[in-house]
Amino acid sequence: MIEILTSSELDRARETGALVGHILHTLKGRSAVGTNLLDIDRWTADMIAEAGAESCYVDYAPSFGRGPFGHYVCTSVNDAVLHGLPRDYALADGDLVTLDLAVSKAGIAADSAISFVVGETQPAESLALIGATERALAAGIAAAGPGARIGDISFAIGSVLGEAGYPINTDFGGHGIGSTMHQDPHIANTGRPGRGYVLRPGLLLALEPWVMVDTAALVTDTDGWTLRSATGCRTAHSEHTIAITDDGAEILTLPGQVRP
Structure with a gap:
């Protein structure tokens, strides 16, 4: 299913996106050496409830997971990259943390993820990884707009990641989003320009470049x-979750945009 949102639905999407950006920004600020992943999950649950929103993860039970997920935020550390199940682990100096959050409010979902290093030790390799995904995300957003195609976004993302020297996995990537968290179209993190679905104003997309230092292969942890x-x-x-507008793409999940 591919949804095209109305102007009133887009206003609700902006509200949800601002909430997601605010929660992730707050979680990053609270995360330090010694912070437990289960505390991050608890803080997320509290903020979602306070905002009158709903988690997209608690009851999430796709075919590839051992569901339901049962938690409120994905917490991936170091060699973990996607769907990190919160666990009893205290962050250590130099840990590379990824927080991935999807929330629904007033019937519209938004999805965003951030990676950062905690503590005084800031390994150059980790910072380079994070920087590459952020640049790839910016390139993908710049390639999105009315009349562009999904392949244009994939090509832009993949060009940045490839030039940085990282292998690219295409099993998991970006996706459409709207009244539900995961919708068509799938947005691979590499591809050929000029191919795929033509973008239209009112379309919401979650773009999510991710990489690993020296492999494109994934393994599933014992938590399933x-x-x-x-x-x-x-x-x-x-x-980031973006909205295709008449003249480009609007980022919905930036921090600092929660309305009073």
């Missing part, structure tokens, strides 16, 4: 959810 690099190398993941 967390996806890790097959070689144990570090990973990073950046994501």
Whole structure:
């Protein structure tokens, strides 16, 4: 299913997106050496409830997971990159953390992810990974607009990641979003320009470049959810929900936009 939102639905999407950006920004600010992943999950649950919103993850039970997920935010650390199930783990100095959050409010969902390093130790390899995903995300957003195609976004993302020297996995990528968290079209993190679905104003997309240092292969953790690099190398993941507008693309999940 591909949804095209009305102007009133887009206003609600902006509200949801601002909430997601605010929660992730707050969680990053609270995350430090010694912070437990289960505390991050609890803080997320509290903020979602306070906003009168709903988690997209608690009851999420896709075919690839051992569901339902049962938590409010994905917490992936170091070699974990996607669907990190919160667990009893205290963050250590130099850990690379990815937080991935999807929330629904007033019937519209938004999805975003950030990666960052906690503590005084800031490994250059980790910062390079994060920077590559952020640049790829910016390139994908710049390629999105009315009349562009999904392949144009994939090509823009993949060009940045490839030039940075990282292998690219195409099993998981971006996706449409709207009244539900995951919709068509699928947006691979590499592809050929000029191909695929033509973007239209009112379309919401979650773009999410992610990479691993030296492999494109994933392994599933014993929890049945967390996806890790097959070689144990570090990973990073950046994501925004965007709306296709008449003249380009609007980022909905930036922090600092929650309305009073």
